[in-house]
Amino acid sequence: MDVGILGPLQVRLNGQSIVPSAGKPRQLLALLAIRAERVVTVPTLMEEIWGEAIPKSAATTLQTYILHLRRQMTTALRAGHTGTAQAPGLNAKDVLTTCFGGYRLAVRPENNDLREFQSFAARGSAALETGDAQAASLLLERALGLWRGTALVDVPVGRVLAVEVLGMEEQRTRALEQRIEADLLLGRxxxxxxxxxxxxxxxxxxxxxxxxxxxxxxxxxxxxxxxxxxxxxxxxxxxxxxxxxxxxxxxxxxxxxxxxxxxxxxxxxxxxxxxxxxxxx
The missing domain is CATH 1.25.40.10 (Tetratricopeptide repeat domain)
Known part of the structure; x- marks a missing residue:
């Protein structure tokens, strides 16, 4: 699975997009993708989708959204690019797992542009702290190059995602300031x-x-x-x-x-x- 958060939402499984067209399932997938490999609790998911106006049918509706996402994953796992069987030992519940109190999306850090950005930015910041402005500039420029626009620009944003997006934009600004600092130290x-x-x-x-x-x-x-x-x-x-x-x-x-x-x-x-x-x- 490849996840793109730093711009329009991109989630591909075996090369096929599994991003729903409907707003609320898209919100759900975006939050799970941002917190990949971590359990996102049911109350947190409900807060993001409905805010304070959580309907009585919220639990059933949330399960329906999860089922819809898993069906799209199943289709991608079966077909892939070529229409032939892919990863026969893997099923949708292995990718989007049910955990105690919530759900978890299984995504390797190297397949997640947010995690990749954070890794390059941290390495660039460390290089700057040690006085290696050349390495800092290169690493931070590589981190910033992963951004394709405003994070989750095509996703309806509730209260939880709004905080996540704000945090990402602050990280982006910090990386930009540090890259400029490195370039100033290099005489540019x-x-x-x-x-x-x-x-x-x-x-x-x-x-x-x-x-x-x-x-x-x-x-x-x-x-x-x-x-x-x-x-x-x-x-x-x-x-x-x-x-x-x-x-x-x-x-x-x-x-x-x-x-x-x-x-x-x-x-x-x-x-x-x-x-x-x-x-x-």
Whole structure:
């Protein structure tokens, strides 16, 4: 089974899609896929599908959805791509198992794009922490390349999935910030300017991205533009939230005003320059 969560939902068994067209069974499959290899309890599934308005027939309806998914799995197991028998020793209940209190979808981590993304992102983050910016940039770029758009963009999202999607998007943003950090440490500040301007425009209150833009502008010879970027962020934060930028961002602002040497690309990872850059660290 191959599972794609980082974009439109994709779940293929023997090369055949088993994603239902109906909304609620699609929600059910998406939640099981996100929590693959873990038991998802019946109350959790019901909360996702019906929220607080759980009908009296919910248990029976949920079992019907499970049966529908297993029928699609059975068809895929029997036919595959070629129409010949596939995996005769495996049945749908081995793929979507009934456990005490819930259900579990059996998916290997290497066949799940979310797990693959998390693995590459963790390795990239570890490389960055040890000062290997080259490896960090490559690993984090590979992690981000697995995204095909907004996670589960074609799935109706209830309360449980909404939290899951929010968490995935936060992981994506963190990986992106770390990849940009690695590229800044590699001296790629000039080539990052267009990307950072676009990201800051999309996320005008993200201090990490604003700090990275300020650093890239300063290193590209645009100190006044870096100061301008700070003032734009400050104005947005005051207008929208009534707060000043964080102390760490204010330190970066003062360092740019003073032309501190720590902002140049001479600082080693872990020294002052990186501390100023890593606002979220």
């Amino acid at each position: 500040h000039a080539s990052l300017l267009a990307e950072l301007r676009m990201l800051v425009a999309r996320h005008p209150m993200n201090e990490n991205l604003a700090a990275q833009l300020m650093t890239a502008l300063y290193r590209s010879g645009g100190a006044w533009r870096a100061l301008e970027a700070y003032q734009e962020l400050r104005g947005t934060l005051i207008e929208e939230l009534g707060v000043e930028p964080s102390p760490r961002l204010q330190r970066l602002h003062r360092a740019i005003l003073a032309g501190e040497p720590e902002l140049e690309l001479t600082a080693e990872p872990g020294q002052a320059g990186r501390q100023l850059l890593r606002i979220g660290g």
